[in-house]
Every structure is written in C-alpha cells, then in structure tokens.
Amino acid sequence: MPEPSTNQPRKSKPSRPVVPKRVTLREVAQLANAPVSTTSLILGNHKHASRYSEPTRRRILEAAQQLGSRPNYFATQLRNGTTNLLMCCVNRLSAEFATLVSEGFESVARARSYVTVMTSLQHRDLSVGSIA
Numbered sequence: 001m002p003e004p005s006t007n008q009p010r011k012s013k014p015s016r017p018v019v020p021k022r023v024t025l026r027e028v029a030q031l032a033n034a035p036v037s038t039t040s041l042i043l044g045n046h047k048h049a050s051r052y053s054e055p056t057r058r059r060i061l062e063a064a065q066q067l068g069s070r071p072n073y074f075a076t077q078l079r080n081g082t083t084n085l086l087m088c089c090v091n092r093l094s095a096e097f098a099t100l101v102s103e104g105f106e107s108v109a110r111a112r113s114y115v116t117v118m119t120s121l122q123h124r125d126l127s128v129g130s131i132a
Helices: 025-032 036-043 047-051 054-067 073-080 096-111
Strands: 085-090 115-120
Touching: 025 036, 025 054, 036 047, 036 054, 085 096, 096 115
Parallel strands: 085 115
Antiparallel strands: none
C-alpha cells in the first residue's frame, strides 16, 4: 500500500536578526564626490577640517546623514588612546553616603562625556596580593 503523501512545507531555520551594514568612509566620500582623506577630516571634526570650504563640508555631512553614517566609538577610542571610562569603587552601594557619592560621580562624568562603572567592594578580598 503506498504511503500517504504529506504536502507540508519544510521547516525553515529561524531567521537571524538583520544587522544593518555599517557605512564606510569610502561610501560617504563617493556620494559626496570628495576625497576619502577630506571626508575623514570633516567627519572626525579634525582641527584641520576648517581649511575646507563650507559647500564641501556641507556636502560631506549631508552624504553621511543620507547614508546613516555614525562614528565608530571603539575606533575613536583606539585612535585617541583613551577610553573615557571611569570606575567608582565604594564599600557598599546600599549605604546612603555611597549613593550620594555615586550619583554625583555619575552626573559629573556624564556631563564630560565619560562612561561610568560602579562597583561595590563589599565581600571582596582586599589583601595586597589580590589587587593588580
């Protein structure tokens, strides 16, 4: 006896989220009809960017906006050799004084474009050998 045919569609693999493609400097320069080096200086707000004309600057900034270009935070940190990361260690985060200190620390740091990390030293081994 022939087996019954099942016309069920094949199960497909779960779809992965679509990650938008990062816009390259070359793509922005090409759209703006400008050299890559000029585009880099203007988008990076380099001190020598002011030597370029306003129409050139506007064309590059508009091209970057049109393509959805945005700065790569990690590349900027690597280039500048800074992380803009501050860490605040307190004995206990639950203590009222620590809360006041951490709130002030974070608000001042954020106003200066720093990222903060808060940690509690409670239940940590603070012997000399454990601090590196």
